[in-house]
Amino acid sequence: xxxxxxxxxxxxxxxxxxxxxxxxxxxxxxxxxxxxxxxxxxxxxxxxxxxxxxxxxxxxxxxxxxxxxxxxxxxxxxxxxxxxxxxxxxxxxxxxxxxxxxxxxxxxxxxxxxxxxxxxx
Numbered sequence: 736x737x738x739x740x741x742x743x744x745x746x747x748x749x750x751x752x753x754x755x756x757x758x759x760x761x762x763x764x765x766x767x768x769x770x771x772x773x774x775x776x777x778x779x780x781x782x783x784x785x786x787x788x789x790x791x792x793x794x795x796x797x798x799x800x801x802x803x804x805x806x807x808x809x810x811x812x813x814x815x816x817x818x819x820x821x822x823x824x825x826x827x828x829x830x831x832x833x834x835x836x837x838x839x840x841x842x843x844x845x846x847x848x849x850x851x852x853x854x855x856x
Contacts, residue, residue, distance in 0.1 A: 736763045736772060743777040751776070751805060758813040759787065766820055768792040776805060785812040794823065 738759050740752045759772045769791040777784040785808035786799040796819045800811035 736760070736769050738772045738774070740774045740776070743775065745776075745778045747776065754806065755785075755809050758809055759789075762789065762813060762816055762820060765817070766791065766794070766824065768794070774809075776809075778805075783808045785809045787812050787816055789816060789820075796820065796823070 738756050740755050755774045759774060763769045769789055771790045773788040775786045782801050783805040784801045789796040796816055798812050798815035800808045802808045
């Protein structure tokens with residue numbers, strides 16, 4: 736997965752860059768179809784803001800957080816994206832489960848109807 740880390744209004748150090756990349760790659764392990772991640776770190780007066788955009792196959796997620804500490808902002812943003820990603824994956828899994836239940840019920844009713852016809856004959 737391609738990870739792009741950029742900074743606005745301050746100089747981005749190597750330690751902060753590697754920390755942001757590590758947080759994003761943790762999210763990428765949950766969903767292998769993520770293709771790119773863009774992390775934008777910004778400082779405005781006393782606020783440290785982090786914004787992360789995740790893109791993947793049929794998936795675009797965006798989250799941001801604003802705190803007094805840049806590391807806390809990155810953590811909060813990654814946590815928000817983790818919740819969004821899990822919610823997305825749950826929706827996909829639930830949808831598939833509902834379809835498999837429907838097909839199993841349909842097969843069951845067809846099997847019952849065939850046995851009733853065989854009993855009548």
